[in-house]
Amino acid sequence: MNQSVYSSAGSYAETIVQLTHIMFVAAAVITLLVVVLTAIALFAKPSWKSKLSKERVVVWGGIAFPVVTLTILLIYGFMVLSMADLQIEEDESVQISVVGEQWWWRFTYTAEDGTTFETANELRIPTDKPIVLRLTSADVIHSFWIPAYGGKLDMIPGRENVMKIEVNKPGVYRGQCAEYCGGAHALMSMYSVAMPQEEFDAWLKSESADAASSADAKGKQIFLGNGCGSCHTIRGTTASGTIGPDLTHVGSRISLAAGTLRTSKENFAGWIANHKQIKPENKMPGYDYLSDVDVEQLATFLSELK
Amino acid sequence: MTIELTAKRILITLIGLIGAAVVVALLIAYSGLYNIAASREHPAWLDWFLTVGMQESVKKNSSDVDVVPWELNRVLPLGAAHFQTGCAVCHGAPDIRINPVFDHMLPSPPPLSKHAADWKPPQLFWIIKHGFQFTGMPGWSGDGRDDEVWAVALFVDALPEMSEQEYVTLANGNAGSSESSALINHCSRCHGTQQAASTSPLVPRLGGQKPQYLLRSLQEYNDNVRQSGIMEPLVNDLEKADLAQLAQYYARLDEPAQSPPEFDGALLEEGRTLAEVGDRQKLIPACAQCHGAASSPDFPALDGQHYAYLRNQLILWSQGGRQETAHGKLMAFVSRNLSLDQMEAVSAWYATRPVASGASR
Numbered sequence: 259m260n261q262s263v264y265s266s267a268g269s270y271a272e273t274i275v276q277l278t279h280i281m282f283v284a285a286a287v288i289t290l291l292v293v294v295l296t297a298i299a300l301f302a303k304p305s306w307k308s309k310l311s312k313e314r315v316v317v318w319g320g321i322a323f324p325v326v327t328l329t330i331l332l333i334y335g336f337m338v339l340s341m342a343d344l345q346i347e348e349d350e351s352v353q354i355s356v357v358g359e360q361w362w363w364r365f366t367y368t369a370e371d372g373t374t375f376e377t378a379n380e381l382r383i384p385t386d387k388p389i390v391l392r393l394t395s396a397d398v399i400h401s402f403w404i405p406a407y408g409g410k411l412d413m414i415p416g417r418e419n420v421m422k423i424e425v426n427k428p429g430v431y432r433g434q435c436a437e438y439c440g441g442a443h444a445l446m447s448m449y450s451v452a453m454p455q456e457e458f459d460a461w462l463k464s465e466s467a468d469a470a471s472s473a474d475a476k477g478k479q480i481f482l483g484n485g486c487g488s489c490h491t492i493r494g495t496t497a498s499g500t501i502g503p504d505l506t507h508v509g510s511r512i513s514l515a516a517g518t519l520r521t522s523k524e525n526f527a528g529w530i531a532n533h534k535q536i537k538p539e540n541k542m543p544g545y546d547y548l549s550d551v552d553v554e555q556l557a558t559f560l561s562e563l564k
Numbered sequence: 565m566t567i568e569l570t571a572k573r574i575l576i577t578l579i580g581l582i583g584a585a586v587v588v589a590l591l592i593a594y595s596g597l598y599n600i601a602a603s604r605e606h607p608a609w610l611d612w613f614l615t616v617g618m619q620e621s622v623k624k625n626s627s628d629v630d631v632v633p634w635e636l637n638r639v640l641p642l643g644a645a646h647f648q649t650g651c652a653v654c655h656g657a658p659d660i661r662i663n664p665v666f667d668h669m670l671p672s673p674p675p676l677s678k679h680a681a682d683w684k685p686p687q688l689f690w691i692i693k694h695g696f697q698f699t700g701m702p703g704w705s706g707d708g709r710d711d712e713v714w715a716v717a718l719f720v721d722a723l724p725e726m727s728e729q730e731y732v733t734l735a736n737g738n739a740g741s742s743e744s745s746a747l748i749n750h751c752s753r754c755h756g757t758q759q760a761a762s763t764s765p766l767v768p769r770l771g772g773q774k775p776q777y778l779l780r781s782l783q784e785y786n787d788n789v790r791q792s793g794i795m796e797p798l799v800n801d802l803e804k805a806d807l808a809q810l811a812q813y814y815a816r817l818d819e820p821a822q823s824p825p826e827f828d829g830a831l832l833e834e835g836r837t838l839a840e841v842g843d844r845q846k847l848i849p850a851c852a853q854c855h856g857a858a859s860s861p862d863f864p865a866l867d868g869q870h871y872a873y874l875r876n877q878l879i880l881w882s883q884g885g886r887q888e889t890a891h892g893k894l895m896a897f898v899s900r901n902l903s904l905d906q907m908e909a910v911s912a913w914y915a916t917r918p919v920a921s922g923a924s925r
Contacts, residue, residue: 485854543897547890
């Protein structure tokens with residue numbers, strides 16, 4: 259579950275890490291050179307000093323060297339950037355639309371039968387397959403960043419930015435919003451699960467299905483009766499709100515509230531009762547009138563939405 | 565011998581005079597010389613002084629009150645019924661003599677059938693909202709309910725022109741038109757009965773409402789968390805059993821429908837969309853998820869509710885007037901994002917919905 263820019267989970271991220279290393283090493287060598295030249299200028303014999311003050315030192319060392327070095331670096335940088343575009347044939351890729359909202363992530367997948375469905379705060383992707391992320395925002399500027407996948411891209415209202423990734427190492431990675439987007443920005447994180455194709459296919463199938471919950475669950479009645487469904491969708495029930503995150507399979511996610519809490523029955527209950535303290539300024543209204551028993555039953559219902 | 569006028573001398577003299585005035589005032593207070601009795605009139609000079617001070621204060625303080633264009637026929641029944649509950653005991657009414665107890669206050673409360681004509685509506689509004697110090701006139705008991713204050717102010721403004729018969733008809737409303745108890749009759753002065761709809765579309769239709777919601781509302785008035793200068797004083801004296809009885813009565817009541825105004829088709833369509841789908845862009849959830857058939861018994865049913873009442877309450881919510889209760893907070897979250905157009909659209913939509921009959925709930 260790492261969130262380090264030095265550990266890459268895919269080939270593209272690997273080239274970015276490589277670029278980083280090249281830059282660090284080159285910068286270290288150049289810094290060393292400058293220090294040595296400065297030492298010569300200060301402490302060496304007069305004959306060395308006079309050699310250093312020649313015009314060609316400035317021409318070669320101060321003009322030609324930086325121009326050549328930076329040009330090479332620029333071309334290499336462009337190559338790295340374009341790699342992300344070149345390696346992906348669009349029709350063979352998995353297309354996922356991502357909307358940044360204050361303060362969570364809305365993901366829209368396309369199921370096998372071509373219909374789309376929503377999920378939230380957890381990006382599941384197959385490994386060894388090109389992924390196209392279509393990024394936009396519903397309110398203010400956010401920035402999509404899962405360091406292990408390489409690249410960071412702004413999510414801008416009214417505009418679609420496209421990010422292409424390919425991940426080779428299965429695992430769970432953490433990402434977060436990298437552009438200050440208001441009050442709860444620091445708690446706008448997500449987990450991404452990269453899984454082998456067969457596992458991903460199975461997940462896609464179960465995730466696109468309606469919620470599995472018994473119709474007479476007490477918690478379900480509380481959920482529907484108190485209007486939770488006016489902001490949240492639970493497919494397979496009358497809850498069809500689109501303002502907040504889709505909760506159809508919320509019990510199977512790693513985290514609650516965009517990476518704020520670990521998913522557990524206790525945390526569901528804690529969230530419903532104290533979410534204004536846990537994630538200040540989040541847009542969910544308070545439900546202070548719900549009794550402890552109501553909250554308990556609601557938490558049970560939600561945690562069973564696998 | 566002449567005394568030279570220097571700044572220092574003038575200052576010392578002034579301080580001396582002020583000090584002397586304070587000493588005299590304290591002497592009057594501590595000696596008990598001034599007779600505070602209300603059983604005799606103020607001396608003429610004091611009466612003049614107090615009257616001028618009061619009149620000028622009202623004029624100055626009410627100068628920035630904006631007149632709200634309420635429709636008179638909507639607010640007069642409300643204002644009249646509240647006047648009868650809260651004001652007539654001191655000020656009298658066309659059919660009620662001032663109670664002798666209150667007639668012996670000093671200053672004695674003016675009979676408003678005569679004296680209301682001394683004031684303009686914004687001044688009446690200010691007086692009813694804020695009351696007077698050193699008299700028995702209280703400020704309005706419902707915080708943030710300027711709408712109610714206007715109802716009473718406009719009624720008081722109309723009072724001098726009103727015949728006794730007109731007043732009695734307005735103030736009694738639907739009372740006596742049903743076979744029920746004194747308690748119910750008290751409520752029927754404004755609210756609907758089996759024979760008649762409520763006296764004003766600003767007064768909610770209660771017939772067929774969910775009993776648990778009705779009880780919650782009454783309890784919130786009683787606990788001074790839902791604000792209303794009209795409802796709170798009425799509910800104040802009631803026992804829990806009375807509240808439960810009222811909730812049950814209105815839940816079962818089959819109140820005749822009040823035909824809603826004609827609405828534009830586009831407005832109704834906008835209202836329907838808001839009610840059923842909401843407005844994701846503006847973070848407005850669909851009303852029907854909380855106010856639909858399957859919703860909690862704590863949430864009111866809205867079908868067939870009066871347009872004017874719904875609109876007025878939404879405005880009140882958006883101005884922060886109903887967010888003291890846990891349920892009110894929830895609705896405050898929704899209403900602050902609604903534009904006035906949207907409030908009107910959704911009020912129109914619910915007003916035109918057929919009301920479910922009382923027994924079926």
